[in-house]
Amino acid sequence: MPTLAPSAERRSLHVRSVPAASDPGLPRCTWSHRGAGQIAVGEGLVSGNPWILNSKPVASPEVRLFCFSYAGRGASAFVSWRDHLPPTVDLCAIQLPGHETRLREPLETRWQPLVDAIVDGMSTLLDVPYALFGHSMGSLLAFEVAHALRAAGKPRAARLFVSGREAPHVARVPPLLSALSDSVFLDKLQLLFGGIPEPVRNDPELMRFYLPVIRADLTVLEQYRHEPRPPLDCPISAFRGTTDEQVGDAGFQAWGELTRAEFRARSLAGGHFFINDAPARADMIQTMLGDLGNTRLAAASPAIGRNPAAQAVAQAQAxxxxxxxxxxxxxxMGAALFDRxxxxxxxxxxxxxxxxxxxxxxxxxxxxxxxxxxxxxxxxxxxxxxxxxxxxxxxxxxxxxxxxxxxxxxxxxxxxxxxxxxxxxxxxxxxxxxxxRRGAMAAVIDLPPDDIARLLERNGLSSIDVANLNTPTQTVIAGPVEDIPRAEPVFRQAGAKYIQLNVSAAFHSxxxxxxxxxxxxxxxxxxxxxxxxxxxxxxxxxxxxxxxxxxxxxxxxxxxxxxxxxxxxxxxxxxxxxxxxxxxxxxxxxxxxxxxSPMPIAPDPVPAPAPAVAVPEPPAPSRPAVPPPGGLAFLLSGQGSQYFRMGAALYAGDAVFRGAMDRCARLAGDGLRLTDQLYRGAAASEPFDDPAAASVALVAIGHALAAVLEERGIVPDLLVGYGVGEIAAAVVSGAVALEDGIGFAAETARLFQRVTPAAGLLAVLDHPDLVERRPDLFDGCTVAAVHFHRHFLVTGAASAVRRAAERLRQCDVTAQILPARIGLHSALIDEAEDEFRRLAAGLAVKAPRLPLFSPAGIGWVPAVGPDSLWRAVRQPVRFGEAVLRMEAEARPRRYLDAGPSGTLGTFVKYQLNDAGRAVIAMNRFGRDPECLQALVDALGTGGRG
Missing domain, CATH: 3.40.366.10 (Malonyl-Coenzyme A Acyl Carrier Protein, domain 2)
Structure with missing residues (x-):
């Protein structure tokens, strides 16, 4: 597998002059020979600041424009912009490590460190009004830099310009490209973005330079996850190409939700890389200058305040x-909106x-x-x-x-x-x-609210509440179904109109x-x-x-x-x-x-304290602290990894393991007979596919192995659950009690079995794009997980899974049907969502003692609850991508597979191309004590390894 961030020494090379392509696509190479590893992008590197390229510095600018390029390209993308800008605008292009003038530096593949370093590089240049521009990946960088600058207390941008990108909070999940083989990777780039110019693609030396750059950029992009925050205070202008299939209308317009200020959206002729077309680029720059002028005028006018566009409506009116x-x-309703x-x-x-x-x-x-x-x-x-x-x-x-x-x-x-x-x-x-149930409501019209309250009190109608005080003469009342009709003559005699509403409950009462x-x-x-x-x-x-x-x-x-x-x-x-x-x-x-006839409102009113309501103390909205680098991550696997007699040798010879499993068996009850099923019944070769027993067994194994490891001084710094394994992770973290976790695993498995169709699960040892290339092989199946570049899962009806397995066998593709009857990680279980969430809401949840990471959400779990647990079993799992994000944000020293089969540890090894980063606690070959001792020896006795 290609290295994602090669060393600078490996990437030092002579780059020859290359003719520009007519359709430049991703790279738009304009490089020329300057000796090993040097690239001509024009003079103007800001002294001592490798992050900023400025070809023609402006001594006393009115505004400074920071520009962020798309994936695979560097600051040279903006050299020609200088010709379209007035002398009052100082153009500063952001240069990332490993790109062009910084070729000898290691490439950065981590999102947050990249943003933090850019902010540091810009901080001395914020002495004048400034704006941010980004295209495609650059739009996300510019957006996150704007947030980071705000968090650091820096002056806000005069305007954020985004181009060729959907708003991050609604954007489609990007395709996982960085880990693909070279040939498939290049084909995907060609398909999605128009590819790489032929002079570059056909030159092995140039490709040896270019591939690590674009892989590193896409690795950064694939790690990105939008985190909800208050909207920006600066206006946003968004641009897209009229034929850009990567930017849908809804995602494009949704940029407006990310600012409290003005939002403008424009479309220009062209595709995803319309900015490389000279006429379209010139039109966009002129539009940007117009927006900057309007913004600066607005900022100078205190009457406009936070909402500059409101001046066109009424300068002093909110x-x-x-x-x-x-x-x-x-x-x-909505007829004109659904297609939009x-x-x-x-x-x-x-x-x-x-x-x-x-x-x-x-x-x-x-x-x-x-x-x-x-x-x-x-x-x-x-x-x-x-x-x-x-x-x-x-x-x-x-x-x-x-x-x-x-x-x-x-x-x-x-x-x-x-x-x-x-x-x-x-x-x-x-x-x-x-x-x-058993409630009713009525509207009382042409009677003041105070009169309504007095009439209810005087006529023994204290069971009726005022539900809506809509206007000076319209009030809605609510109460028991037998009392609302009794009130009608009372109000009619007082001169009011009385209309019983067609409802079945007493809302707002x-x-x-x-x-x-x-x-x-x-x-x-x-x-x-x-x-x-x-x-x-x-x-x-x-x-x-x-x-x-x-x-x-x-x-x-x-x-x-x-x-x-x-x-x-x-x-x-x-x-x-x-x-x-x-x-x-x-x-x-x-x-x-x-x-x-407005109600009189006292100046600066102080509302009376609200009555107490039994609202559970919410978990902190921020995510748990990311563990320091060098920690130990426990991996807890999900359905398909279980088998009869898993842990049998430990159950026979380790008192801690046996005690933990026996406790889980007691909690599971006589109906499941957990340890009897595991150790006294079927042979290891028989499929262990009973949903409730398998789910409970996986939680029990995770709990028991964690206890055994802790007894040997090995404890985790973070927990990673896969599917049902997220329930086990919640138990091990202390967020959910063992009894509740066992019960929840059993109840939800029975729920799935009761209301969702019988399904199967198929592991395929081939590249995940096989599903796109040969959809005929997978008719009736959907991708449930991608583990690394040569391993994925599909699920579907049991018959569809069997057909897919047979078709793959005929094509000499290795595939294995796993022991599973539930179509987790797919729409097959959607019928169970409401009841699943109800069961999850009934759990007594505490704050986890350890950070939790979800491969289904590809992110940290801020709180265990209905959302996180449903996402764990419903969303397709992108395990390889999750590992890359953990590498970027937590960089664990080791990954310890605390599941029964060691499969997650194997996936880590292949994803990172490093056999030493993962260790396993158990395997399918019945030598668990030896496996466990090897793990202890590998980690040492230093507790966290």
């Missing part, structure tokens, strides 16, 4: 976006398990009026409407509010959570509200407290960011407290919607221009009534 709730849904944002619609369909387009546009089963369908549908349509409104107008709100369900869209717009989190919360909210408690527990698995702009809460009619987001969201379910007061508060404190975002004009009409 903009408030308001989002409607249930009752605004209508058949046909296909990626988000597909994500929503995946989460919900049904087609939103069909529900909203056709509603064939008349479900749109049912709350468990209404709420997620309306949330998605509101969210897409907001994206479109901001993209089309360029105006972002200064404050937001939503009516009941609409409050979730307000929180989304303020950056408190992302689209996927919001949809999961809303879907759960809808399910819980559906379960509430004391009768929703059970739903509130369940929802509070469900929220324990989610992390929230402070609002980037004020969000007016329904139940306080004041801005959200950033320290009480969970409590406020939970209380909203059983508290009154104080919409009349909320709008009155916004009028009194900001007098904004209100823009309704969503179907219909219900809120617009309400706001018009409220403006005529």
């Amino acid at each position: 903009v408030a976006h308001v989002f409607p709730g249930q009752g605004s849904q209508q058949k046909g 944002y296909p990626a988000l619609v597909a994500k929503a369909d995946e989460i919900l398990g049904y087609s939103l387009r069909t529900l909203c546009l056709e509603d064939p089963d008349r479900r749109l009026a049912q709350t468990e369908y209404t709420q997620p549908a309306l949330f998605v349509v509101n969210a897409l409407t907001h994206l479109a409104a901001v993209a089309d107008s360029g105006v972002r709100p200064d404050l937001v509010a939503g009516h009941s369900l609409g409050e979730y869209n307000a929180l989304l717009a303020a950056g408190v959570f992302d689209f996927e989190t919001g949809l999961r919360l809303v879907a759960k909210r809808g399910q819980l509200m559906k379960q509430a 004391r009768y929703m407290t059970e739903a509130e408690r369940e929802f509070a527990a469900f929220m324990g698995g989610f992390a929230f960011a402070p609002p980037a702009i004020p969000v007016i809460a329904n139940h306080t009619a004041r801005p959200y407290d950033p320290d009480d987001i969970r409590g406020c969201l939970a209380r909203q379910i059983s508290s009154s919607v104080r919409w009349y007061e909320s709008v009155s508060y916004m009028i009194a404190t900001a007098d904004p221009q209100f823009v309704e975002i969503g179907p219909g004009q219900v809120l617009t009409r309400m706001i018009a009534q409220i403006r005529q």
Whole structure:
């Protein structure tokens, strides 16, 4: 396997002059001979600063433009830009290690160290206003540098320019290219990006130089994972080529969600590398200069404040976006949005398990009026409407509010959570509200709220609550199903109109407290960011407290919607221009009534303390500290690695192992007879594929091996679980009690067996792109995992897996059916998601004692909960990529496979091309005591190895 970051000595070579390609594609080589390892990119390296290339420094610039190139290219990409810039703009191109002028330096393959070093290199050049530009991979670097500069307390950028890249929080997962063989790697580049110019590809010496560079850049890119943070304060301008298949419309427009300020989006003629076309490049630079001029004018005008585009609306007037709730849904809503944002619609369909387009546009089963369908549908349509409104107008709100369900869209717009989190919360909210029964609601019209409260009290209707205070003359009440009809004559005699609503529960009343408690527990698995702009809460009619987001969201379910007061508060404190975002004009009409007679609002009001609610203490939203380099990572494997008699020799001869396994057997109960099944029943060669027994056995083996190793002084610095192994990792870390982990493993396995189709699992010893090259071999199967460049798994119906195995055998491709009946890591288990999450929400979870890393999420697990556990079993596993990220961020000295078969340790060896980095505790050959002793000898007795 090619080395990803070769030494400088191996890469020193003479580079000959190469003619430029007509379609330059990725590299666009403009190199010329300067002696070994030197590249002509023009003079102007900033003295003593290898990170900055400046061909024509400007003595007293008005603005400094930092430029980041795409993968495989260096600072020379921007030399020609100087001709298009006025003398007041100082062009500084970022040069990465190992590229062009820095050829003799080792290539950097770690994301965060690269960003940190760039920030250090730029820090002395931030003495004048500056902007950032990046194309493709460079867009991500520029975006992360902007965040890092903000975190370091540096001056903010005047504007961020991004090009040829989808927004990172919604972008498609990049293809795993860096570990491919040379020939396949080059073919993939040709297919995806237009390839490498023939003069370079046909020159072995140039290719020997170029391949390590592009591999290193793609390794960095493949490690990138977006982490939610408050939006940037600087405006963003986004560019793309009109025929660029790498940048979809939804992902392109979603850049607007990552700034509190202005967002502009433009498309220019060309494909992914349109910036290498002189006319398109000139057009883009002129557009950038125009945006920079507008930004600098805006920044100089205090009247514009945080939202420069709002000046075009009303220089001194804020903009408030308001989002409607249930009752605004209508058949046909979202018709103009679903094609505009296909990626988000597909994500929503995946989460919900049904087609939103069909529900909203056709509603064939008349479900749109049912709350468990209404709420997620309306949330998605509101969210897409907001994206479109901001993209089309360029105006972002200064404050937001939503009516009941609409409050979730307000929180989304303020950056408190992302689209996927919001949809999961809303879907759960809808399910819980559906379960509430024996309630009713009614609208009381043309009667002031104070009169309504007095009438309820005087007429013995204390069982009825005020649910919504919508306007000065419209209030909604809620209560028991038998009491709402009794109240009708009372209000009609007082001169009010009385309309019973077609609902089956008493929403926003004391009768929703059970739903509130369940929802509070469900929220324990989610992390929230402070609002980037004020969000007016329904139940306080004041801005959200950033320290009480969970409590406020939970209380909203059983508290009154104080919409009349909320709008009155916004009028009194900001007098904004209100823009309704969503179907219909219900809120617009309400706001018009409220403006005529707003509720008096005292200046600087101090809200009364909110009543206590049983909201579980959430885990810290930040991820656990990354362990220091040189630590020991335990690997805990999942389904397919189990077999009868695993650990039999240890069970017979090691008291610690036997005691741990016996305890697990007692916790699992007589129904599973765990140790009897493992050690007194079937032969080792028989398939151990009973889902519940296998899952419990894997958790038990992980627990028992950890105990044995600890007894020998070997303890981990981090834990890596694979699939079901993430349950074992949660147990070993102390986040989940052993009893709960055993029970959860058994219950969820039985759940999968009960509600999902029978499936199979096939290990294939070939390159993963075989699935793309020969889809006929894998009909009915999907990729469940990629372990390294010559090993992957597919899953599907059991019959489809058997067919695939036979077809591969006929093609002389080695494949093995593994002992598994559940289609984990695929859509085959989606029917079980809701019940799985309910079971996960019932776990008593503590903060883990050790950092947890998920190969399914390819990242650190900030908290064990429904989200992390579902992701562990549902998402395809990219194990090789996960290893590369751990190498970049934690650099473990050794990986210890604490599973029964040693397979994960084998994958590590092949991924890193280093047989000494992984050790195993057990294997399939029954020599576990010898294997364990060899492990102890290899690690020494120094505890953490």
